[in-house]
Amino acid sequence: xxxxxxxxxxxxxxxxxxxxxxxxxxxxxxxxxxxxxxxxxxxxxxxxxxxxxxxxxxxxxxxxxxxxxxxxxxxxxxxxxxxxxxxxxxxxxxxxxxxxxxxxxxxxxxxxxxxxxxxxxxxxxxxxxxxxxxxxxxxxxxxxxxxxxxxxxxxxxxxxxxxxxxxxxxxxxxxxxxxxxxxxxxxxxxxxxxxxxxxxxxxxxxxxxxxxxxxxxxxxxxxxxxxxxxxxxxxxxxxxxxxxxxxxxxxxxxxxxx
Amino acid sequence: xxxxxxxxxxxxxxxxxxxxxxxxxxxxxxxxxxxxxxxxxxxxxxxxxxxxxxxxxxxxxxxxxxxxxxxxxxxxxxxxxxxxxxxxxxxxxxxxxxxxxxxxxxxxxxxxxxxxxxxxxxxxxxxxxxxxxxxxxxxxxxxxxxxxxxxxxxxxxxxxxxxxxxxxxxxxxxxxxxxxxxxxxxxxxxxxxx
Numbered sequence: 258x259x260x261x262x263x264x265x266x267x268x269x270x271x272x273x274x275x276x277x278x279x280x281x282x283x284x285x286x287x288x289x290x291x292x293x294x295x296x297x298x299x300x301x302x303x304x305x306x307x308x309x310x311x312x313x314x315x316x317x318x319x320x321x322x323x324x325x326x327x328x329x330x331x332x333x334x335x336x337x338x339x340x341x342x343x344x345x346x347x348x349x350x351x352x353x354x355x356x357x358x359x360x361x362x363x364x365x366x367x368x369x370x371x372x373x374x375x376x377x378x379x380x381x382x383x384x385x386x387x388x389x390x391x392x393x394x395x396x397x398x399x400x401x402x403x404x405x406x407x408x409x410x411x412x413x414x415x416x417x418x419x420x421x422x423x424x425x426x427x428x429x430x431x432x433x434x435x436x437x438x439x440x441x442x443x444x445x446x447x448x449x450x451x452x453x454x455x456x457x458x459x460x461x462x463x464x465x466x467x468x469x470x471x472x473x474x475x476x477x478x479x480x481x482x483x484x485x486x487x488x489x490x491x492x493x494x495x496x497x498x499x500x501x502x503x504x505x506x507x508x509x510x511x512x513x514x515x
Numbered sequence: 516x517x518x519x520x521x522x523x524x525x526x527x528x529x530x531x532x533x534x535x536x537x538x539x540x541x542x543x544x545x546x547x548x549x550x551x552x553x554x555x556x557x558x559x560x561x562x563x564x565x566x567x568x569x570x571x572x573x574x575x576x577x578x579x580x581x582x583x584x585x586x587x588x589x590x591x592x593x594x595x596x597x598x599x600x601x602x603x604x605x606x607x608x609x610x611x612x613x614x615x616x617x618x619x620x621x622x623x624x625x626x627x628x629x630x631x632x633x634x635x636x637x638x639x640x641x642x643x644x645x646x647x648x649x650x651x652x653x654x655x656x657x658x659x660x661x662x663x664x665x666x667x668x669x670x671x672x673x674x675x676x677x678x679x680x681x682x683x684x685x686x687x688x689x690x691x692x693x694x695x696x697x698x699x700x701x702x703x704x705x706x707x708x709x
Contacts, residue, residue: 312616314583369555404529407580409529409556410529410530410556411530411555412529412553413528449531449553485528489528493557496574
């Protein structure tokens with residue numbers, strides 16, 4: 258018996274949540290949300306909510322785990338027990354361990370790890386609520402947390418998925434679309450440099466469709482990148498204003514204008 | 516060059532193209548990518564027109580600046596063990612910034628700056644020490660306290676653990692048990708802010 262697939266796109270081309278095919282979910286990004294971490298960020302993409310925290314660089318213990326020529330990036334992607342409908346065991350699952358590796362490898366090309374030999378940089382990613390696209394939201398949040406922690410980077414990493422549902426290529430799939438759709442292509446990139454750091458695919462696509470999906474995801478990443486920059490700017494300019502007010506200085510001319 | 520001066524204090528994020536290598540030299544927080552100058556850190560642009568150098572400035576008030584002890588940095592840490600000829604120091608602060616974890620440094624008797632027979636009269640376990648990193652050869656952060664401003668800034672009694680008070684003759688006295696101890700003191704012993 259085959260389960261009946263719910264219609265994911267209506268006759269007018271609208272998706273379940275009323276979006277058009279090439280539309281992102283409502284995006285909300287905040288930087289520096291945790292007082293105790295060196296850098297942190299919070300990303301909300303529709304109903305997906307992700308928190309990322311960065312510590313480091315710090316000395317590696319035991320010492321032999323450190324690398325003589327660069328820092329070790331340690332990533333932990335974790336889903337909170339309450340992040341899904343049915344309670345998820347808090348122990349790291351096979352999927353979480355794999356995603357930790359995938360996220361680490363998506364972030365590594367963006368970092369100047371060679372500046373910090375024999376040290377470790379820890380990235381902790383906590384999925385508070387999962388509704389599809391958690392790996393992409395995690396990468397977006399983690400790269401912001403790294404930038405907030407002052408780790409030198411080539412570029413921010415933005416990530417977004419594209420896919421195919423009911424025969425239509427769409428951007429930023431939510432959970433239902435991911436489960437019942439035909440394909441899902443998560444992509445992470447450094448939009449400023451135009452380099453892709455993560456490309457995965459699940460499902461079936463023709464080569465032309467894949468190409469179109471990638472182009473769609475790149476467009477999505479660019480939109481997310483703009484929001485990332487805005488979130489960082491908001492925080493730094495606010496701090497600068499506070500400092501200037503505390504010191505009784507006139508705000509610098511053109512200061513903080515991007 | 517008004518266009519270049521306009522960049523002074525501009526907010527930048529990593530990856531942002533700021534100029535080309537012909538205009539400026541890359542300073543801290545800037546990297547070169549195919550002839551372009553790009554920001555490697557979040558912060559505000561700082562132009563040094565005299566040296567034609569560009570760097571990214573991060574407000575010091577912000578925590579986390581990815582700092583590690585490098586040769587020349589002044590660090591503050593706690594002595595974890597004292598041997599005849601060296602002390603191991605657990606570094607928590609680099610300059611004004613607290614570290615997310617800690618780094619380990621080694622203070623050898625030859626870098627104390629005084630003629631001492633052994634390290635027990637220089638720093639003992641638990642003492643808070645200010646030192647300068649002099650080298651990172653052989654994967655070890657070598658520290659030095661050969662300066663008036665460097666040395667122990669807080670010491671604790673080896674008998675009872677009380678904070679020691681410095682007498683004008685630079686000997687340390689414990690107000691709780693009365694024992695008298697010696698350390699290599701920094702000029703601001705007991706007054707340093709951590």
